[in-house]
Amino acid sequence: MQELLLEVKDLEINFYTYRGVVRALNGVNLRINKGEFFGLVGETGCGKSVTASAILNLVQNPGRIEKGEIIFKGIDILKMSKEEIRKDIRGKEITMIMQYPIAALNPVINNGEQISEALIANIDITKNEAEKRTIELLKEVNIPEPEKIARQYPHQLSGGMAQRVMIAMMLSTKPSLLIADEPTTALDVSIQAQVLNLLKDLVVKYNTTILLITHDLSVVAETCERVGVMYAGDMVEIGELKHIIDNPKHPYTRGLINAIPSEKRTKLQEIKGSVPDLVNPPSGCRFHPRCTFAKSVCKQKKPQMLEVEKNHLVSCYLYDGQK
Amino acid sequence: MNSNNLHKKLDSWKKKHSSEISDIKESLFLIKRSPLTTIGLIIILLLVCVAIFAPIIAPYNPLEMHLDNRLSSPSKEHLLGTDELGRDILSRIIYGAGVALKIMLIVLAIDLPLGILLGLIAGYFGGWIDEIIMRMADIFMAFPRLVLAMAIGTALGPSLRNTMIAIALTMWPVYARLARGQTLSIKERTFIEAERALGSSNLKIIIFNILPLCFSTLIVRATLDMGNIIRIAAGMSFLGLGAQPPTPDWGLMISSGRNFLINQWWVPTFPGFAILLTVFAFNLLGDGIRDISDPHLRRGQG
Numbered sequence: 001m002q003e004l005l006l007e008v009k010d011l012e013i014n015f016y017t018y019r020g021v022v023r024a025l026n027g028v029n030l031r032i033n034k035g036e037f038f039g040l041v042g043e044t045g046c047g048k049s050v051t052a053s054a055i056l057n058l059v060q061n062p063g064r065i066e067k068g069e070i071i072f073k074g075i076d077i078l079k080m081s082k083e084e085i086r087k088d089i090r091g092k093e094i095t096m097i098m099q100y101p102i103a104a105l106n107p108v109i110n111n112g113e114q115i116s117e118a119l120i121a122n123i124d125i126t127k128n129e130a131e132k133r134t135i136e137l138l139k140e141v142n143i144p145e146p147e148k149i150a151r152q153y154p155h156q157l158s159g160g161m162a163q164r165v166m167i168a169m170m171l172s173t174k175p176s177l178l179i180a181d182e183p184t185t186a187l188d189v190s191i192q193a194q195v196l197n198l199l200k201d202l203v204v205k206y207n208t209t210i211l212l213i214t215h216d217l218s219v220v221a222e223t224c225e226r227v228g229v230m231y232a233g234d235m236v237e238i239g240e241l242k243h244i245i246d247n248p249k250h251p252y253t254r255g256l257i258n259a260i261p262s263e264k265r266t267k268l269q270e271i272k273g274s275v276p277d278l279v280n281p282p283s284g285c286r287f288h289p290r291c292t293f294a295k296s297v298c299k300q301k302k303p304q305m306l307e308v309e310k311n312h313l314v315s316c317y318l319y320d321g322q323k
Numbered sequence: 324m325n326s327n328n329l330h331k332k333l334d335s336w337k338k339k340h341s342s343e344i345s346d347i348k349e350s351l352f353l354i355k356r357s358p359l360t361t362i363g364l365i366i367i368l369l370l371v372c373v374a375i376f377a378p379i380i381a382p383y384n385p386l387e388m389h390l391d392n393r394l395s396s397p398s399k400e401h402l403l404g405t406d407e408l409g410r411d412i413l414s415r416i417i418y419g420a421g422v423a424l425k426i427m428l429i430v431l432a433i434d435l436p437l438g439i440l441l442g443l444i445a446g447y448f449g450g451w452i453d454e455i456i457m458r459m460a461d462i463f464m465a466f467p468r469l470v471l472a473m474a475i476g477t478a479l480g481p482s483l484r485n486t487m488i489a490i491a492l493t494m495w496p497v498y499a500r501l502a503r504g505q506t507l508s509i510k511e512r513t514f515i516e517a518e519r520a521l522g523s524s525n526l527k528i529i530i531f532n533i534l535p536l537c538f539s540t541l542i543v544r545a546t547l548d549m550g551n552i553i554r555i556a557a558g559m560s561f562l563g564l565g566a567q568p569p570t571p572d573w574g575l576m577i578s579s580g581r582n583f584l585i586n587q588w589w590v591p592t593f594p595g596f597a598i599l600l601t602v603f604a605f606n607l608l609g610d611g612i613r614d615i616s617d618p619h620l621r622r623g624q625g
Contacts, residue, residue, distance in 0.1 A: 056520055091522025103513040108535045117531070118521050151341060170521070179520075 002033040005209050006055070006177060011068035013050055013059060020279040024050050024063065026233040026286065029305065032177070032211060037203055039224030039241075040213045041256070043275055047233045048213045052179045055211075056094055057085050073176070091122045095170040099182040101162035105154035112138075112150025115169045122173040137168040140205075141198060160191035167198065171206055179211045184219060196223050217260060221245055226311075229253045232276055232286040234302070239312035249314040251291045285316070293318055353615045360611025366604035374421035383411035385418040385571040394587045404589040406580060412589065415571040416597050422572050423601060426487055426556045427549050433491040435545055438498020439537065443529055445499065446506025457503065460496035468493045469555055476564040483572075486565035490555055494548065501544055505537040543613045550605035557598050573598050 008030035015022040025047045032038045040048050053059050055070055057077055070077045077089060098104040106114055115137060116130035125133070138146035141164040154162055163183060170178060180199065184192040200223055203210050214220060220227055220241070227244045229237040229252065237250040248254045255271035273290035276282050282289050288298040297317050305313045306320065337344065354360050373380060382402075389409035397404045403412040445456040463471065475489035509515065510533060518528050559565035560574030568575060573594040580591030 058516070058519055086522050086524065089522070090520055094520075096517070096520040098513055098517055100513055104517040106514045106518070106532055109531070121521065121523060121527070151339070166517070173521075 002036075004031060005034045005036075005073065006030070006032040006211075007069075007071040008051065008055070009069040009071065011051070011054060011070065012066040013047075013054060014064055014066055016062040016064065017279075022278045023281050024233050024278060025054070026281065026302070027068070028230070028233070028235050030228060030235065030238070032209060034176075035203070035207065035209055036226060037200065037210050037212065037224050039220035039227045040211060040230060041215065041217060041220055041227060042230035043215060045232075045275060045278075046230045048215075048230055049181055051230075052096065052181050052211065052213055055177075055179060056090055056096060057082075058090075091118070091173055091175075093175055094177045094179065095173065095175045096179040096181060097163070097166045097170050097183050100186050101159060101166045101183075102154055102157065104166055105162060107154055110151055110153050111157070111165050115150075115165070115172055118169050119172050133172070134168075137172055138165070140202075141165075141168045141171075142194075143168075158191075159187050160195060163187060163191075163195055164198065167195075167202070171202060171208070174206060175208060177209045177211060179213070181213045182215070183212070185214070185216070192219070193222070199223065217245075217256060229256070232281060233278060234286050234315065235305075236287065236316070237312075237314050238305075239309075239314075243309065243312040247312075249308050249312070249319060250287075250316050251293055251318070252287050350615055354611060357611055357614065359607050360614075363604045363607025363611060366600060367608055370420050370601060370604070371424065373417055374424050377417050377421055381411075381414040381417045383414040385410060385415040386569050387411075394583065394590065396587070397589055403593045404587070406576070406590050407583065412576070412593055415576060416573070416594055418571040419573045419576065419594065419597065420601075422483075422566060422570060423553050423556065423598075426483070426490075427552045429487050430491045430494065430552050430556075431545055431549070433487075434494045434498055435541065437491075438495045439502045439534070439541060441495070442499040442502025442504075443506050443533060443537070446503035447510055447525070447529055447533065453503070456499065460499050463493060463496045466493075469558055472555055472559060473562065473564060476559055481564045481567060483566045483570065486556055486559045489559070489564075490552060494552070497544065497548070498541060501541055502537050505540055506533050509533050509536050539616045543609065543616055546605065546612050547609035549609065550602035553605070554598065554602050 008028055011025050011028045012023075013025040015024055028047065028051060030040075030051070040051065042048050050059065050063065054065060055072075055077070057065075057070075057080075059065055065078060068078070072089070072093065077085060080089070105111070109117070112131065112134050115134040116127070119125055119130040119133055120127065134150060135146045138149060143149050143161065143164055149157070149161065149165070154165075157165065167183075183199070184195050187195060196219065199210060199212075202208070212220070212224060224241055226238070226240050228235055229244065229250065231252045237244065237248070237253045244253060245257065248257050252271070255269070258265070258269040259271065261268060271290055276286060276289065282299075284300050285291070285294075285298045285303050288294040291298065295317060303315045303317050303320070305315050308314050308319050354364065387410065389405070392401075392405055392409040393407055395401060395405045395409075401411050401413065403416065406412055406415070441456050441460075445453040466474075471493045472486075472489045475492055476486055479485035479488060515528060515532055518532055523531075556565055557572075557574030557577070560572045561578040563578065566572035566575050568579070576594035577591045577598075580587075580594070583590045584592075
């Protein structure tokens with residue numbers, strides 16, 4: 001029924017730094033279906049953004065993709081040449097919006113021109129048509145007075161406005177996949193909801209797919225259909241939103257949910273310990289030093305993904321042999 | 324009817340470029356607020372006018388000799404006196420303005436594009452290309468500029484064209500280094516990543532995203548260097564490496580007039596003043612432009 005758009009298989013990325021090899025991604029698996037709103041959650045430094053840049057093959061030095069496959073529409077992106085990826089994938093098939101929208105816009109080019117530039121570069125279109133289309137796009141992302149905003153420069157915009165301009169720019173080429181890397185983190189809470197709702201509407205309107213990266217579970221809860229939870233370079237749990245929120249299986253996911261303030265809880269529970277140093281990651285399951293259920297097997301071998309219920313995968317020995 | 328149409332067109336043009344127009348207006352306002360920059364700008368504008376309209380303004384032909392009227396002191400006929408060959412010094416200074424400006428413009432026209440190109444390539448691609456370009460720049464910068472210019476000028480043979488080549492060869496590393504430094508910091512910024520995510524080629528990123536941001540820094544540096552170039556060119560001519568007689572060049576005029584400094588002081592002094600005033604004006608303007616391009620001064624954020 002659902003068509004597979006992107007599959008990340010066993011992706012491993014290392015960063016070769018002065019301190020040693022940072023094992024940023026430790027065999028990540030991920031499947032995103034067409035038309036989905038997929039959320040990727042995790043703490044800072046757990047490898048969410050690295051996964052995103054790997055999908056565009058934009059992992060920066062000193063990072064290196066060690067192994068794995070990124071299959072987009074049936075083709076392994078990592079096997080394509082640099083030039084092919086640039087021409088056929090980036091901008092046309094996959095685009096990305098960033099955390100700090102004002103920094104992500106060129107400060108010396110006015111907003112309208114940035115969007116029409118992107119259009120001209122990726123679609124066969126004349127300059128006049130591109131300018132017209134730009135105004136339409138700005139209207140679609142609910143920008144008041146689009147003609148005026150188009151003539152202004154990025155520093156004259158508020159964060160929310162700039163993020164809308166960014167969204168308009170990245171959707172202008174009608175990509176099949178839009179990666180949103182913490183799109184609302186730098187915005188006010190009231191603007192956050194507006195931007196998220198806008199993204200939700202645009203997924204339907206443009207028939208696109210969104211991979212939303214965030215550290216904020218409430219953002220995920222508001223928008224996503226399926227969620228992947230990452231910890232220290234591992235994908236620990238993937239499932240539909242209701243599974244993750246109402247019935248979290250992995251101890252880490254449970255910890256995250258318990259740390260959200262709510263009326264039911266009088267005292268917030270934090271997860272003991274801190275994120276491990278990825279130069280020397282813990283053996284086996286990377287969560288075991290902080291896990292209250294840790295067994296001896298957890299230290300020895302990385303747990304496999306297990307399907308605990310339909311469409312709900314967990315990587316934890318707690319559920320080994322249960323099924 | 325026709326004028327109405329024109330008005331409409333003008334209005335829409337104004338609307339379309341409203342931010343550029345307000346930018347220029349703001350720059351003019353900031354220039355007006357700083358009296359020294361205004362003075363510098365006025366002197367330079369006068370100088371440019373003098374250089375362009377030299378044949379109209381100059382009272383005499385700068386090359387015409389009157390051996391019966393040698394070394395005459397300033398008078399009504401010759402406002403700044405005459406030199407050892409009876410040529411009118413004022414006319415020679417007026418024509419000299421054109422020579423000085425021409426040298427400066429040609430040197431910058433060689434150096435700015437060359438330095439920017441090399442700096443962008445070195446900064447953007449890094450690695451061995453960067454090493455080669457920057458070590459070359461280091462070699463050129465290891466010598467004092469005037470000494471190196473003199474050495475190159477001597478090697479090429481004394482002429483105005485060779486002076487310009489010599490000065491240009493000593494100046495490009497400054498621009499290459501600046502452009503490289505700017506590129507290094509700009510290429511790490513988020514909007515470059517966004518541009519990559521949109522599938523832009525390296526060439527497009529360099530030309531549309533990095534170059535425009537380098538520009539303000541390089542323009543400021545170039546205006547600060549304008550005075551320097553004129554000074555060095557005058558120095559080279561003074562030493563006999565630059566302009567050759569009978570070219571009305573300021574450095575050359577000082578050089579040939581220096582024997583008369585005690586008794587006929589006007590011969591070398593007035594060309595000296597011309598150099599002083601010009602370099603001074605360019606430095607004032609350079610400082611002013613540096614202040615104006617400082618974003619903290621703009622938009623009342625300071």
